[in-house]
Amino acid sequence: MLPWTFVSSVGGVQIPRRSLLPRVALKGPLGLWPSGVCPFATSAPHHFRPPIVVAAAPAGQSHGGATLGLSGSGRLVPGQAVSVGGGRGDAVSTPSTAAAISGHSSIGSSGNCSSNHSSSEAGDGGNRGQVRGTALRTVDPVIAAASATRALSATPRSAKAASASAPSATATATASVLRDPGTYSSVDSMDDGGSGGVRLLVVVGVVLLDDPHWTQAAATAAAAADEGTTAPLAAGAEAVAAAAVAAAAAASGTELGPDRSSGCSSRGAVDMPVRVLLAQRPEGKSNAGLWEFPGGKVDPGETPEEALIRELQEELGIAVDPADLVPLTFASHTYPTFHLLMPLYVCRRWLGEPVGAEGQAVAWATPEEVASYNLTPADIPLVPAVLAAMRYGTQRL
Numbered sequence: 001m002l003p004w005t006f007v008s009s010v011g012g013v014q015i016p017r018r019s020l021l022p023r024v025a026l027k028g029p030l031g032l033w034p035s036g037v038c039p040f041a042t043s044a045p046h047h048f049r050p051p052i053v054v055a056a057a058p059a060g061q062s063h064g065g066a067t068l069g070l071s072g073s074g075r076l077v078p079g080q081a082v083s084v085g086g087g088r089g090d091a092v093s094t095p096s097t098a099a100a101i102s103g104h105s106s107i108g109s110s111g112n113c114s115s116n117h118s119s120s121e122a123g124d125g126g127n128r129g130q131v132r133g134t135a136l137r138t139v140d141p142v143i144a145a146a147s148a149t150r151a152l153s154a155t156p157r158s159a160k161a162a163s164a165s166a167p168s169a170t171a172t173a174t175a176s177v178l179r180d181p182g183t184y185s186s187v188d189s190m191d192d193g194g195s196g197g198v199r200l201l202v203v204v205g206v207v208l209l210d211d212p213h214w215t216q217a218a219a220t221a222a223a224a225a226d227e228g229t230t231a232p233l234a235a236g237a238e239a240v241a242a243a244a245v246a247a248a249a250a251a252s253g254t255e256l257g258p259d260r261s262s263g264c265s266s267r268g269a270v271d272m273p274v275r276v277l278l279a280q281r282p283e284g285k286s287n288a289g290l291w292e293f294p295g296g297k298v299d300p301g302e303t304p305e306e307a308l309i310r311e312l313q314e315e316l317g318i319a320v321d322p323a324d325l326v327p328l329t330f331a332s333h334t335y336p337t338f339h340l341l342m343p344l345y346v347c348r349r350w351l352g353e354p355v356g357a358e359g360q361a362v363a364w365a366t367p368e369e370v371a372s373y374n375l376t377p378a379d380i381p382l383v384p385a386v387l388a389a390m391r392y393g394t395q396r397l
């Protein structure tokens, strides 16, 4: 067995690694884990955090078994092509590749997680060949996500450590990318400018949960507050770790812990399953007929939360408080004409009754039913995290 180290990095902003980036040492059988860069469940409650990506050095390659350092010093510029292994514009700038590129000054240097790299703008030189030979092979979010979550399952202590430290890293990374109008594109105005690069479309989505367990817990907390007592709340780090393990279980098909989705909650006598709202893409739009999580494009100048609140009002006729949007995970998917990056939130509280306000069909699905819906390609890899949120809740009540 070779030691593998997963290193978190945040695309798009520079983060002092030593102080903020969590490192989790994971061990696994050589060859069973495809190298990869994958979305990883995030946890800070009050800020939007851009994606954490997790990377592992590929086995059997020139640096196989060594740590692939992602310094966090590379800069992701959404919608702009970056250069890898040649002139500018011959590679793409997706979150995954940018994350891989950001680590290029580490690769081959010490074979370990190096820190304090000088800022290496993606495509500015360096060990491009090694980047090309090592890191860029790793872009397979679906397989890697399953592998990573399986690995987390095998090492719950490490999972806890990663989860506990994730908020500080990601909170710091508060969306300089997304808050900077012009760094990303609306699909309507996309063109590649002849660069050969891939345009990034930023969309926000929500897992709207009809969660009787949450409602009951919230009512209990409110009642306790009225009485001037303190209701027990889930400790953030523990709940996050539980979500990571739950995601691992969902990915591997393993059953773990109390299952809230079937009403067998250890929290109480709620006998109703949790349900998630799905929306069907209407005729005339891309992916027509497929099901998705409600949401839409982030307009320039909008925060992700503002965009989501606007979209939910327009599409479903409901009002949502930003404090009720809990980051869950994100989608990173290459469509033929653009690359989709979609932060996905969980929301359990809103005003109004959700309806298909733009004529789209909507449906409440139990965990067992989710798989029977024909989801968009970008959403399929999100299902384990969504099921985990339905079964085990998220870090915040």
Ligand SMILES: Nc1nc2c([nH]c(=O)n2[C@H]2C[C@H](O)[C@@H](COP(=O)(O)OP(=O)(O)OP(=O)(O)O)O2)c(=O)[nH]1
Residues within 6 Å of the ligand: 203, 204, 205, 285, 286, 287, 291, 292, 293, 294, 295, 296, 297, 311, 340, 342, 376, 377, 378, 379
């Ligand atoms: N909202 C949302 N969009 C998704 C999901 N999965 C997925 O591939 N997408 C894609 C489909 C679209 O290409 C894009 C969202 O575009 P959209 O057309 O729905 O956005 P919008 O509501 O702002 O549309 P419009 O008014 O500008 O036409 O993201 C998902 O789960 N939710």
